[in-house]
Amino acid sequence: MRVTQLSSQSFIFPSPELALREPNGLLALGGDLTAPRLLAAYQRGIFPWFNPGEMILWWSPDPRAVLFPEDLHISRSMRRFIRHCPYRFTLNHAFADVISACATERDEGTWIGRDVQQAYCQLHALGHAHSLEVWLENELVGGLYGVAVGAVFCGESMFSRADNASKSALMVFCHHFTQHGGELIDCQVLNAHTASLGAVEIPRNFFLQQLSQLQFSPLPAECWLPQSLNFSSAMQ
Incomplete structure (x- = not known):
């Protein structure tokens, strides 16, 4: 299963059910940290977590x-x-x-x-x-x-x-x-x-x-x- 590359033109996220099992919960990468995108993520049970200076990673682990x-x-x-x-x-x-x-x-x-x-x-x-x-x-x-x-x-x-x-x-x-x-x-x-x-x-x-x-x-x-x-x- 591949990790989704987010579009800079859309705040749509893939379903959390598509997140990887290993590393647990990795769902998507890229995008930005604008308020609309962050809110769209949290409303879908998704959150950003990444090292400074690296690409943004989005997660929805199972279990939670x-x-x-x-x-x-x-x-x-x-x-x-x-x-x-x-x-x-x-x-x-x-x-x-x-x-x-x-x-x-x-x-x-x-x-x-x-x-x-x-x-x-x-x-x-x-x-x-x-x-x-x-x-x-x-x-x-x-x-x-x-x-x-x-x-x-x-x-x-x-x-x-x-x-x-x-x-x-x-x-x-x-x-x-x-x-x-x-x-x-x-x-x-x-x-x-x-x-x-x-x-x-x-x-x-x-x-x-x-x-x-x-x-x-x-x-x-x-x-x-x-x-x-x-x-x-x-x-x-």
């Missing part, structure tokens, strides 16, 4: 890693940390800083090059990409970002520069997301960190079915307004 927010795992040690959490949390206050931090906090390298950062900042400006920030006093010490597709949040990356910063970010985000009708977080590919937080693998077909239904359930506008978030309420 997801987190049902109500199944978020909070460890015993994390519960102890929660009692004296020193952080404050904001939503959509520093998107560019979060994605930049996600790019630099990777010892093994990153796929989040300057072109990717610019593309997602454009999605953020259009109201489709969002960030949650973790602050220790006035220093950004953690956060996450991703793309909202109706009641699905496609998580892209997170970072942590202080104890439990990314874990607490996800906890606060899950609470806020579900309080406004969010139902599913796409984690793309399972790893040890996301698995420890409660992410599981589901068949791609099932994920695509969920996405096709939930993308037509947009969350209320106030969900994504820049705001401060209450950590204590997330723990109730």
